[in-house]
Amino acid sequence: MPDMKTGQIDSYDPGAVEEKWRRRWAERRTNTVDVSSAARPYYNLMMFPYPSAEGLHVGNVFAFVGSDIHGRFRRLQGWDVFEPIGFDAFGIHSENYALRVNTHPARLIPANIARFREQLKRTGLMFDWDHEVQTTDPAYYRWTQWIFLQLFHAGQAVKKGAPVNWCPECKTVLANEQVEDGYCERHPGVRVHQKFLEQWFFTITKHAARLLDNLKTLDWSDSTRLMQSNWIGRSEGAELLFETPSGRPLPVYTTRPDTVFGATYLVLAPEHPMADVVTATEKRNEVGRYRRGAMQKDIVSRKVGEKEKTGVFTGTYARNPATGESVPIWVADYVLMEYGTGAIMAVPAHDERDFEFAEKFGLDIRRVVKPRASEDETGSLPFISWDGVLTNSAQFDGMGCADGVKAITNWLEESGLGKKEVQYRLHDWCISRQRYWGPPIPIIYCDSCGTVPVPEEDLPVLLPEIDDFKPDESGLSPLARHKEWYEVPCPRCGGDGRRETDVSDTFLDSGWYFLRYPSTTCDDRPFDAEMSRRWLPVDSYIGGNEHAVLHLMYSRFITMVLHDLGHLDFEEPFTRFRAHGTIVKDGAKMSKSRGNVIVPDDYISRWGADTFRMYLMFLGPYLEGGDFRDEGIAGIRRFLDKVWSLVRLSTPEARSDDKSGERKLHQTIRKVTDDVEGLRYNTAIAALMEYVNVLRGLGSRRAESAEGISNSLSEPLVIMLAPFAPHFAEECWERLGHDGSVYQANWPGFDAELALEEEIELVVQVNGRVRGRVKVARGLSQAEAVGRALAEEAVLRFTEGKEIQKTIYVEDRLVNIVV
RNA sequence: GCCCGAGUGGUGGAAUUGGUAGACGCGCGGGACUCAAAAUCCCGUGGGGGCAACCCCGUGAGAGUUCGAGUCUCUCCUCGGGCACCA
DSSP states (O other), rough: OOOOTOOOOOOOOOHHHHHHHHHHHHTTTTOOOOOTTTTSEEEEEEEOOOOOTTTOHHHHHHHHHHHHHHHHHHHHOOOEEEEEEEEEEOOOHHHHHHHTTSSOOHHHHHHHOOOOOOHHOOOOTTGGGGGGETSSSSHHHHHHHHHHHHHHHHTEEEEEEEEEEEEETTTEEEEEGGTTTTTEEETTTOBBBBEEEEEEOGGGGGGGHHHHHHHTSSOOHHHHHHHHHHHOOEEEEEEEBOOOOTOOOOOEEEGGGGGGGGGOOEEOOOTHHHHHHOGGGGHHHHHHHHHHHHHHSSSSIIIIIIOOOOOOOOOOOEEEETTOEEEEEEETTTTTSSTTTTTEEEEEGGGHHHHHHHHTTTTTOOEEEEESSSSSOOSSOOOOOOEEEOSSGGGGOOOBHHHHHOOOOOOOEEETTTEEEOOOOOOOEEEEEESSSSSSSEEEEETTTEEEOGGGGGOOOHHHOOSSSOOOOTOOOGGGGGGHHHHHEOOOOOOOOEEEOOHHHHHHHHSSSHHHHGGTSSSSSSSSSHHHHHHSSBEEEEEEETTHHHHHHHHHHHHHHHHHTSOOOSSSSSSEEEEEEEEEEEEOOTTTTTTTTOHHHHHHHHHOHHEEEEEHHHSOTTEEEEOOOOTTHHHHHHHHHHHHHHHHEEEEEEEOOOOOHHHHHHOOOOOOOOHHTTTTTTHHHHHHHHHHHHHHHHHHHHHHHTTOEEHHHHHHHHHHHTSSSHHHHHHHHHTTOOOGGGGGGOOOOOOHHHHSSSEEEEEETTTEEEEEEEEEEETTOOOHHHHHHHHHHHHHHHHSOOOEEEEEEEEETTEEEEE
């Protein structure tokens, strides 16, 4: 249709529309919320990105857009939505890249961030750039260091010597989480070694029970909660005491105290401090050699590779607390020092690992559980089951396993040889990194005062700009090569002091950024009490499940500690969390090494951000993701073109005596509202398409009679489209005669009455097979419905001459006649 | 090995949670418009049979429960994710 004034064909031009609205949003500050006065605050958080040199790929865009749609939806529902963004630019990723291209990270990061910012803005995300956070900014990491100090003062940041994972390629300590099957996650094929170093740990294990229990109260994706729960790894059992010749009893942890009568030997981890003590003199050399060997092994050979059991007899015996018998004490590396007490009672008849070990070394195997059904005690060993009956267990014979656990634990407890015990797999969080690109840990060592925290008023401890930031074999941070930096007076006595030269883990940076966003203008405290009360905890948090364990666990932990210390009045940071799906390409995750990374820029240039946003959302369920193909993108563009022409056809005066448009409108509002609420964006878009198809049917009829589409039908459409295609919706809104932003409008409400169909199609089945359909009024009685059904010729063919056994009626849906 | 999740047309995916399988889109076939093409619009599109009205088959495989199963139960296969010598 030619434009009245210019005579031009006025078709939808995404480039022009998007540029116009980006400019308007900036001028009118449309995306900014007044954080100190918002009446209905809603904190819509998206995991902030690490600004890689490659820029955003379509998987990132998919994730961001889904979160943005949620924020825009809430805003249209009348919330004051705060949607901040920032950059997580400290850490090993950035540093490794800097090393590779041989440029200082401080010079690389700004360019990367600039590129990300540009990409994010072009995508039409509703971010409030006034509250941007960068973890590498001293004004930010000052408070990261402050958090370390709070934990230190509370006794929750402790330094201890510990076996740590050492990657010979990264030349630094890795968190357990950065180790995959014994290999470095960043260097596939490089085996991680154990190294003993003094490291700073946060005592997250003290909070294991609470971190687990609170999970029940959180509205989180089930998959994420399950992974957290598995990671914490609670198990119930008992700690039992075995007396040793050294005079000291040896505690072991077991989940099967019911099998203690079958414990025929004992095993200590090679690192176990009692190993030396219990070893017989003549075995000293042999045991010492074995222990040293085991401790030096890399993780692959010890934990993953050769499952062949090895071990050595200490030459001494312990006393089984149940039988009173002497059982040999062994040292073997299949027992891990980190879990339980680092020592186990071995029950070879009922544990696979113990069985294998006993077979190899000729140790006693004694059955103490038999299958419930059979009387005889045959059947292959090891027999691993909770559904058995105790045997060879003195007065406990005949008891079921679960009862046995309680009875035997109580019995041993009476003689002081056992007690109920709960264990967690969670390990303390090692935050030390022997690296350069992170916030220095704010500690000074002094010969006379010991470990002295940097006074809060001296924060931040600035990371010095050094050129030789490459890590070396020393096991020390590059900062340890810079005397001029680490030599400082002791804050306590003024004598010679030496700074801690390790920096902290990136997960500490990202463990509290959401607390900072509302308070970015405060420079004298990490977060303002009033702002935190108004905005936190986070109402909606969306991110990838790759952070299901680490980032989310650490953020919860830090929040919990800050709460306990009185800095926050809530202990869980994220009320609702949803893990978005992943966009894959040809069935594989996008990654540079696979060479299947798709970047959004060309798509956005060619089709516009709105079309691309909608296309990504239409590709598959947001919470599940999908395979990226670009075949269907034109379909979305066609859809927007149709909306564009409907808007042109719209007029305030149009007659609306045809109920079908209104009915479809209210059905659509209901469906779209539900779907957007549940983050089912693909089906929400499909519903909008259906609605548009109906309106077009009306439109073509009315165009002939020179009538238009009523604004009352097209305005709700534009509003519902606004979260998905924001620039486009703004433009349409303006063309519908509105001055302000579409975001000043309200999300349409639906009227159940108006959505009801007058006539419904009743499905008629005979013996469960569809044989016909009848149009009927709503709310028929069963008798009426059956009557109508039996009047159908198609139905009669199958019922004639047969006796009707019964009929089933689902109101307004179907009738089933059973013959 | 253990714990989750998923297998539906040529294709991406729908299906009110036990009630019309294949919504919506892509692709494909046919038609309209055009000198022609593109764009756009209309019709069709799970497989098989029949001139047709219709009929049979069909949601990874096999069994079961039910008037009725993509949906619930059991066994198995394949793929994806998490954990893994955790006692």
